[in-house]
Structure formats: structure tokens, C-alpha cells
């Protein structure tokens with residue numbers, strides 16, 4: 004087990020900058036999730052950590068030892084791949100023991116360690132099978148077994164659950180978390196599923212185009228997104244964005260005919276370039292049914308029921324939602340509220356919604372940075 | 376989708392016709408071997424000899440050094456296949472996995488060697504082999520066949536390696552393998568179907584050669600390969616086609632046996648289970 008230090012790592016493929024100045028300090032035993040849209044460089048970062056791709060620059064330390072130029076096998080890390088990459092010609096036991104065999108561990112010890120790992124993952128009865136005779140979930144466990152049997156300094160996992168069906172994914176998610184609790188091995192986990200990120204991580208690293216957008220624990224990420232990208236990426240459905248403006252050094256947003264003042268950090272607000280203006284962000288879950296500090300009557304354009312809750316779409320004033328955040332669908336063009344499924348809500352039937360103005364986020368439209 | 380009776384009937388009809396079409400030469404070879412010379416020159420030809428002449432096989436076997444010919448063909452084929460496989464496994468794997476500057480053009484360049492006709496290549500090869508004293512030796516065939524085989528097998532193997540997910544080697548390297556040992560311990564074992572198919576293809580290429588053997592070995596009876604040997608059975612004035620056919624059957628049998636033996640490898644499926 005070890006801490007990991009990634010210092011100013013960058014990576015170019017020809018003229019394509021896939022990673023730009025990536026720096027991250029990971030504590031011993033921490034579970035860090037890298038999350039971001041497809042192509043943002045998550046897998047690349049993991050491969051650089053594993054030594055499977057050389058970095059174009061920067062340094063990497065694991066447990067205080069410099070790894071930058073070491074071969075993958077000398078880094079004492081284990082990796083779980085999205086497609087599991089089990090060796091098809093070997094049995095489950097041989098698959099799990101392969102890394103130990105390559106490291107010349109004594110046969111007897113390999114056998115006991117395979118057994119221990121198999122016990123932890125409840126795959127003892129599968130040891131003599133070949134990968135093709137296993138279900139997806141079982142293969143996933145074997146891939147995990149191959150990682151834990153080595154007792155490495157760190158686990159690197161690249162979207163290990165994305166090939167499983169929804170139900171199994173939830174189950175394995177919990178199992179990997181439990182495994183981490185039990186073994187305490189430093190883990191870097193890549194996903195583009197924000198629920199995995201929120202539920203499993205000690206800290207989440209949000210990336211976009213090879214640049215870290217924010218590093219924070221899941222709660223902070225949700226409550227205090229550092230910029231527009233993070234605000235829009237985390238949460239489902241995504242945050243509502245509405246144009247806001249600055250009046251006499253105070254921020255204010257026009258919401259369905261009401262001018263609502265928004266709290267903002269005065270220093271940041273005065274620093275914000277006024278050219279592109281401000282953008283207010285409202286999480287759909289902060290809009291409630293019924294009366295509240297700020298109330299308005301709306302006529303839903305669309306109501307989606309998810310059983311326990313409902314997504315209520317309603318139109319905002321023309322141009323209230325900046326074009327880049329507006330959905331194409333006519334009925335979803337406005338704002339959305341995520342409310343408890345308390346009553347029947349009909350399309351076009353007036354309903355009262357309310358909002359606590361203190362919960363409105365504020366961003367600088369030009370830089371995207373949060374202002375409160 | 377379920378087939379109707381008529382569709383099945385047509386399907387089977389086409390299969391039977393195709394098989395008949397493909398197997399007719401083989402059947403005719405057998406008929407020829409079992410007929411007498413007199414029967415063969417008769418018109419119209421009969422589709423089965425009146426009294427099958429099994430003795431022709433014994434006669435050919437006694438009069439001609441068939442085992443020696445087969446041995447020479449086998450040695451030349453094994454030699455050229457081994458040489459070609461070693462070279463083309465390494466070359467195909469490199470072309471598949473490592474992006475070297477100009478690697479793609481290099482790969483295509485290898486193929487152009489195949490566009491030149493063998494009869495053109497045979498002349499410079501003859502010159503080279505004479506200088507190094509290989510004319511009349513089976514080694515000349517081993518090397519000459521390898522030059523024919525390697526371009527093909529390199530591309531066949533590159534194609535096969537391309538289908539194997541890279542994560543397998545990456546996983547092996549994280550597990551402590553060097554790039555070479557990852558290839559030897561993981562990639563080659565799961566490539567057996569591809570390797571077997573490629574080797575078999577190479578074997579047939581070498582086995583069926585006549586032009587090179589004829590050019591390099593004609594003056595050295597002890598090195599004659601089967602194909603070269605058979606053509607020497609053609610007399611100047613008369614040719615005993617029944618004897619030639621019997622010899623041809625002796626020579627075809629080993630290839631058929633090898634096919635039967637390798638069939639289970641050729642029908643792949645070993646990589647199933649690597650992913651997902």
C-alpha cells in the first residue's frame with residue numbers, strides 16, 4: 004500500500020494533447036475516481052500510471068519511489084481492464100496465479116494465495132474452469148482476483164463494471180467498495196458513470212479534454228461545483244442554467260418574471276468579466292412542489308414519472324436559458340424540476356413550484372468559474 | 376429463421392453439386408490409377424474400370440523411390456515452414472502491435488515481393504544458390520520456398536494478431552512479463568488456430584511447388600521432391616497415366632492426413648472468453 008504522486012504529467016499523440024499538466028496527490032489507502040466524458044484522457048492517465056504508455060513529460064511516484072521510467076511489471080501495481088483481459092488459455096486458478104508465477108513466488112504459496120483470493124471473491128468453485136465458461140459477473144470477479152492476489156501497492160481499474168448489466172453493476176459496485184474497505188489498498192478507478200463516482204469515491208477527479216476540472220469529495224462536488232462543466236456534468240438530470248446579470252455590483256436572475264437576487268462572493272463577482280455576463284445554476288432537485296421562499300406558478304410542458312419521483316419540465320422566458328444549454332426537444336427546452344411523486348401532475352395544468360434562492364449557483368459565463 | 380422444405384432442398388442440391396464438381400478430379404485420378412492403359416485410351420471413357428488394377432500401386436511403389444520423394448518433399452516443406460513461421464510470427468506481431476514510422480509501407484512492400492511471378496524470381500535465386508553451392512541441395516528449396524511463403528504468412532498472422540485485444544498483453548505486462556514473454560506466454564498459446572492455419576497454408580505452398588524444384592534439383596536424383604519425381608515418370612513417347620495417377624495418390628495422402636489432423640485447430644474458437 005502506498006501513496007501516489009502524479010506531478011505535471013502530460014501526454015501528446017503527435018499534435019494531439021491528450022493530457023495537459025495533470026497533477027494529483029493520492030493518499031495511502033484512498034479510493035480516487037477519475038470521471039469525465041469519453042475521450043477526456045482517463046484511460047490514458049491510467050495507462051501512464053501502469054507504465055503501459057510512456058508520458059510525454061512529468062513524473063510519477065508510488066510509495067515514494069519514482070516510477071516514471073519503470074516497466075509495468077516493476078511498478079507493483081495491479082490493473083483491472085474494462086474487457087477483463089483474462090487469459091483464455093488458462094484456468095481461473097492459473098489466471099489468478101499468473102502474476103505470482105511471473106514473480107517466481109513459490110508454488111505452494113501461490114496455491115494458498117489463489118485459494119485466499121478465491122474465498123474473498125466467492126469463486127472457489129470456479130477455479131478449474133476456463134474464462135469462456137464463466138458469466139460476465141464471474142469473469143469480473145476473476146479479474147478482481149487476479150488483482151488482489153498480488154497484494155500490490157495500488158489497484159488501477161478502468162471502467163471495470165461497464166460491461167455488466169445494470170443490476171449486477173450495482174451489486175459489484177458495492178462489492179468493490181467492500182473489498183476496498185477490507186484490503187485498504189490505494190485505488191484509482193476510472194468511470195464515466197457519475198453514480199459510480201459519487202457512491203464509491205473518497206475523492207473524485209473530474210476531467211475534461213485532458214484537464215482536471217475539480218478534485219473534491221462527492222458531496223462538495225455536488226454542492227460546490229467549481230465551474231459550469233462540473234455543475235452540468237454531475238447530477239441527473241443536469242443543472243438548469245439561466246442567464247443572470249449584474250446590477251449595482253449585485254447579481255440577479257430574472258426567473259419567470261421575478262427578479263431574484265443571487266448570493267455571490269463580491270470579490271469574485273467584481274473580477275468577473277462582464278462581456279459574456281453571468282449564468283445562474285439551479286439544481287432540479289432544489290425546486291420543490293408547493294409553497295416556499297420563492298414561489299412561481301408554471302404549466303408543465305412535459306411530465307416524466309420515474310415511480311418515486313417526477314421530472315417536471317416547464318418553459319422559461321424566451322432567451323432565459325443560454326443557447327448552449329438549451330435542449331433541442333421542444334418540450335424540454337425550458338427548466339426542469341425533480342420532485343417527489345406526490346400527486347398527479349398534468350401537462351398544461353398549473354402547478355405551484357418553489358425554490359430557496361440561497362441554493363442558486365452563480366458562474367462567470369466567460370471563464371465558467373463559480374462565483375459563490 | 377426457419378427454412379421451408381423447398382429452400383432446404385435447393386440448399387442441399389447446391390451443396391451436393393458443388394462437392395461433386397470439386398471432387399470429380401479426385402475421383403477421376405482414382406479411376407485412372409485403377410484402369411489399364413488400354414481402358415484409358417478407349418472412347419467413350421468408362422466411369423469405373425472393369426477390373427480395378429490395385430496392382431498398379433504396388434508396381435509404382437516398387438519401381439519408383441516414392442518414400443524418398445515424399446521424404447524430400449516433407450523435409451523441404453518442414454524446413455521452409457519452420458523458417459517462415461519464425462520470421463513471420465515475429466514480423467506479423469511487430470506489424471500488428473508496434474507503430475513504427477513507415478511500418479505500414481514496409482508491410483505493403485513485403486507484399487509486392489509476392490506480385491512478381493515465381494518464374495522471374497527463380498533466375499536470380501539460381502544464380503545466388505550456384506555461387507553459394509546450394510544447387511542440388513534441399514536447402515535451396517527451404518530458402519526459396521521461404522521467400523514465397525513469408526510475405527503471405529506475415530500478412531495472415533498480422534491479421535490474426537490484430538483480432539487479439541491488446542489488453543491481454545498489457546495485462547500480462549502488468550503481471551510481470553516483458554513484451555517478448557507476454558507474446559510467448561499469452562499471445563502465441565491463444566493463437567494456435569491462426570498459427571496452425573498459417574502453417575498448413577505454408578506447408579501446402581511448399582508441397583505443391585514444381586518450378587523451384589525443377590530448377591534447383593533436376594541433376595540430383597537423391598534430392599528429388601515428389602512433384603519433380605512424378606513429372607519424370609512422363610516418358611518421351613509413351614506415358615503410363617495409370618502409374619502417374621497412382622504415384623499422385625501416394626503424394627496426396629500425406630496432405631489429406633495433415634488436414635484431418637489439424638482440422639480441430641483450424642476451426643478456431645480458443646480466444647472466446649478473453650473479453651466481456
Ligand SMILES: Nc1ncnc2c1ncn2[C@@H]1O[C@H](COP(=O)(O)OP(=O)(O)OP(=O)(O)O)[C@@H](O)[C@H]1O
Pocket residue numbers: 016019021039040041042043044045046047048195
Ligand atoms: N494510441 C493512440 N494514438 C492516438 N490517439 C490516441 C491513442 N490512444 C488514445 N488516443 C486519444 O486520446 C484521447 C483520450 O483517450 P482515452 O482512451 O484516454 O479516453 P477516455 O477518457 O478513457 O475515454 P473513454 O471514456 O471513451 O474510455 C482520445 O481523444 C483518443 O482518441
Ligand SMILES: [Mg+2]
Pocket residue numbers: 045046047161
Ligand atoms: Mg477509456
